Amino acid sequence: MEDGWIGVDLDGTLAKYDHWKGIGHIGKPVPRMMKRIKGWISQGETVKIFTARVCAGPEAVAYIKLWLKKHGLPDLEVTNLKDFDMIELWDDRAIKVATNTGDI
16 A cells, blocks of 8 residues: 555546536446445455546535435545645646656
8 A cells, every 4th residue: 555645537537428417417327436445445455536527616526525425436535636745646638747857
C-alpha cells in the first residue's frame, strides 16, 4: 500500500459518457475501471473520484455518491482538487508527460 491517493475521473473513465445530459445523469459503469477500483480498495489504497462535476455544487456530489452506492462502491471522497498526496490520476483526457522534461 502506497501513501497518498489515486484520483479517478468519473465521466468517460469510471462511467460511460455520451454528451452532457444534466447533473443528475451519470452513465453506466465501465466494468474494467470498476474492477480496478475495487481491487485498489481491497489492497488498502485510498481512491477519490476526481471530477469537474463538483463545480456544479453539493447537488452534483450527492448524485455521484448515490451512483457509487448503487454500483457497489463505498462512500468515496469526491473532489476536483489536486494536492501533493495524489499519486496517480486516471482520466480519459489526460496526457502523460515525463517528469521534468515536457516529453510525452
